[in-house]
Amino acid sequence: MTPTTLPSPVIGLDLGGTKIDAALVGADGTILARHSLPTPAAEGAEAVLDALAEAAAAVRDARAETIGVAAAGVIDPVSGTVTSATDTIRGWAGTALAAGLAARTGLAVACDNDVRAAAGTELASLDGPDGSLIYAAVGTGVGGAVAAGGRMLHGARGIAGHLGHLPSPEAAGLPCTCGATGHLEAIAAGPGIATHYAAVTGTAPGPLQRVAAYARCGDPHAVAAITLGARAVGRALGGLANALGPDRVVVAGGVSRIGPLYQDALSEAFAAELMSPLAQLTPSAPRVGHDAAVLGGAALTRTLPLHPPRTTGASR
Template identity: 45%
Template sequence: MSEVRTFPVVAALDIGGTKTAAAIVTRHGEIVDRLTAPTSGRAGATAILDTAADLVARLRASVTGTHVRAVGVGSAGVIDHRTGRVLSATDTLAGWAGTDLSGRLRDLLGLPVTVINDVHAHALGEARHGVAAGHETTLFVAVGTGIGASFVIDGTVLAGAHSTAGHAGHQPSPYAGGLACTCGGHGHLEAIASGPGLTQEYSRRTGQRVDDLRAVAARAADGDAVAREVILLGGTAVGSAVGGLVNMLDPGAVVVGGGVAGLGGPWWQALRDAVRRETLPSLDDVPVLASALGSDAALLGAASLAWEGTA
């Protein structure tokens, strides 16, 4: 009786505040199959982990002819990159802070588990498989509900001494004035340039309540001058901050992603113009690129870490 051959793969997880995605990924960064489910954020850490483990188990059962060797995870929250423990998290994920994410998933799945923050995972995906592939250093900036960043050097994330590197949204911004930030501080970039920040800025300027940034974008498309000004403000604020980071880090490329980056041409033009106003002349040729992999980037980045752990 001949031996049944299987080809090695890893599983990847992207655990976010609203959605958890899972995928089976080859060594070359090809996604074989994927599943998603709502994140049970209000139900606590056990429910979140059960959802994640169930997605991986279902994929392992459905993708025949493969052998899952390890699991890579990109997760919301501040993650200790050495232990895989969640150091802190927002209230979106109840009870997430303090969770031994690596250990508990290992127990549930019986596989080696590597964990990193989700923005860092996204950065790794773009640096290794996306628009920044081939660059020695990459600065990734995610602009969405919050604003985060990651610096990748030779395929390795700069996590920082306290695993907290990349909180780009919590640097002072001249465009934020004294606005309150979600971190408890004031005048930070996230307060003015994140999705909620831009939505609130439109309401402050008009006195009109809008549900979210999509509504502001729709009004801008319909010719609302204030909505357009707010969108340009967001791009300018992010670009100014990115320009300062480029001066400090001298990356080979900048990649910008996240939901706010989908606002379109005017936002991007404002961002790129602001970057160029801030950067030193010798850095004028640093490309500012749009994320090419979208939501797959975090999965591919997490998977690449899992593969490293199997070497």
């Protein structure tokens, strides 16, 4: 379901580790109001729920009856809970997101993972009702979403689509944020690329942007670190494409925008993995830009369970 089919204004929220974006989305998909505020990630889950309610109130009008939340972490939309999360938001794992926000706002709440919500806008743009999609978001971490037969896959406890935790030969022995080793995120996310460059050169770890600048100046170690991460993503996505047969593969996130060096290495590795029936398939950039998560969040209210407010109910 696309945001343009929403019958009345809906509040869409995008919760990230550093910022909360809120939008009032009209019946025609137009964003009628916006508001942003910092995520109080270090203050714990209750403070984050309070901030989400504050952001929703800033864009709310009398016609809005529902909120859709695109949130960081592994989200189970059926129970409305955060089933797993990194420590980016303190104490976020286990939070009753939908119930907590519904109690604070008096509105019914639908929720899902932020990457999956953004991917929903891409799924809606495919021709026909039965499209299949692989969506990867490569930034501070590596997230993802998978859709088949026109439906976004959630899997047990909302875990489906977490592509960053696929095993990756390029990441062998490297620690992952989930506590395991050898996962794609450890070598392909922005911090993973920067850490690899620092390890090879014996320098202090810095931001990915610095490594990208060195690569543009011809630093061979920077070039190698970036292309290694890109190839790891390309190989993983190519293998998934063989398994799922998608109509489209989307690569989003800040790392994917650092330049042709990254994009070319990813595309070449992806193509090398494909079976011949998929030879024409190529990774592409998202069709929807910065507003994908808030628009996707708003659309969740039509595709996922709504959790109504209760007169008595804990927020955890």
